[in-house]
Amino acid sequence: MNALLDRVAMRRLSLIHAPAGFGKSTLAAQWVAELERRGSQVVWFSLDSDDNHTLWFLSHLLECLQRAHPELDQSVFQILEERPEDAERHVIPLIINVVNNAPSRCVVVLDDWHVIDDSRTRDVLARLLEVSGDKLGFLVTSRSTSGLPLTSLRVHDQVVEVAPEILRFDERESRQFLVDVKGLSLSGMELTELHTTTEGWIAALQLTSLSLKENSDVTALIGNLASRQHGISDYLAENVLDLLDPKLRRFLLLTSVLTRINAELATLLTGEANAEQRLEQVLYGDLFLQRLDDSGVWFRYHHLFGDFLKQRLKRDYPDKVGELHSLAAHWFHDQGMLSPAVDHAILAGExxxxxDVVEEQSLQLVEHSQMATLLALVAKLPDSELRVRPWLQLAIA
Incomplete structure (x- = not known):
């Protein structure tokens, strides 16, 4: 990996691609620390489905770049509102100009690129990679290679690729993880069988360590894993969840509806006054919770574990799913966070x-020349609501 990192420091694109649970973001974070040590400026952009709207992608990208290049002032953002149809034609040259005049190289981490399927947004990244030069690089994590101009980058030796076979642990690494790091007492044969069954899949090894921490019946666990051709992660996650304290398990399930979690929101959804301590317990218990900011205010569940928690929530608390989304929608609305408020309201069936959330803000968005934001919010709404809201139709006309 260190040899690869030497190339990452020079190439326009570094791509870490593998299915969920292979440690893509973890490796990216390790590389970020080393790149910063070597003098690069690094900014991290966690993508979500909203970034399929090209103007929001550009806006979020600019917000990230501003941390390294404050000279990208509000006038650049104004272009997004004034020229929504072709904003990238004007914004990309400004980004390149600012980055090229900086004393050090800038690397942008695009985490979870696989959520982007919009062709215009993909074209923006392709154009950035085409004209980026020596001062701008991208470190991308993704479950696939879709939407990336890999052919041309390979021809010009401007891409570093890390595939699943590189990320898989070999048997020695599996032993180091389970025995040296996690402190499990396992025989050589047990280690070999666990490595063979999980195929060095990091998430499965982590779930295995959590299972064995509470229940040391290694033989039974190996037997259950070996009997499953598919669904190993679901089996292990189920096993881990069932071994947890019931109150902690309930906390995990009720907060799983959120794509981003903080203590106040977790308290609202769970009724637990000590939500901040709960989040710390989940984080340091290695239960697949990740920090989203340096201050430790916002968190999210790892996608693989989060998806399992949502499935389990529907099974154990089917009548609460809509209520939880409703609580989240109203909380985000009160905080002025319009996009998640709209998303949760729709998931709640409201x-x-x-x-209402979009309509009440529409005039202010128009007055502040934020038409791109308004149009993106309107695009989330069902047609049945738009048809009966003449003011909203007027605002976007």
Missing amino acids: DAFAA
Whole structure:
């Protein structure tokens, strides 16, 4: 990996691609620390489905770049509102100019690129990679290679690729992880069988360590894993969840509806006054919770574990799913966070409230020349709500 890192410091694109649970973001974070030590400026951009809207992608990208290049002032953002149809034609040259005049190289981490399927947004990254030069690089994590101009980058030797076979642990690394790091007492044969069954899949090894921490019946666990051709992660996650304290398990399930979690929001959804301590317990218990900011205010569950928690929530608390989304929608609305407020309202089945959120802010967004933001929010709403809201139709006309 260190040899690869030498190339990462020079190439326009570094791509870490593998299915969920292979440690892509963890490796990226390790590389970020080393790149910063070598003098590069690094900014981290965690993508979500909203970034399929090209103007929001550009806006979020600019917000990240501003941390390294404050000279990218509000006038650049104004272009997004004034020229929504072709904003990238004007914004990309400004980004390149600022980066090229900086004393050090800038690397942008795009985490979870696989959520981007919009062709225009993909074209923006392709154009940035084409004209980036020596001062701008991208470190991308993704479950696939879709939407990236790999052919041309390979021809010009401007891409570093880390594939699943590189990320898989070999047997020695599996032993180091389970025995040296996690402190499990395992025989050589047990280690070999666990490594063979999990195929060095990091998430499965982590779930295995959590399972064996509470229940040391290694033989039974290996037997259950070996009997499953598919669904190993679901089996292990189920096993881990069932071994947890019931109150902690309930906390995990009720907060799983959130794509981003903080203590106040967790308290609202769970009724637990000590939500901040709970989040720390989950984080330091290695239960697949990740920090989203340096201050430790916002968190998210690892996608693989989060998806499992949501499935389990529907099974154990089917009547609470809508209520939880509703609580989240109203909380985000009160905080002025319009996009997640609309998303949760729709998931709660409260289409009218989702439209109310957009409608009540529409005039202010128009007055502040934030038409791109308004149009992106309107695009989330069902047609049935738009048809009965003449003011909203007028605002976007």
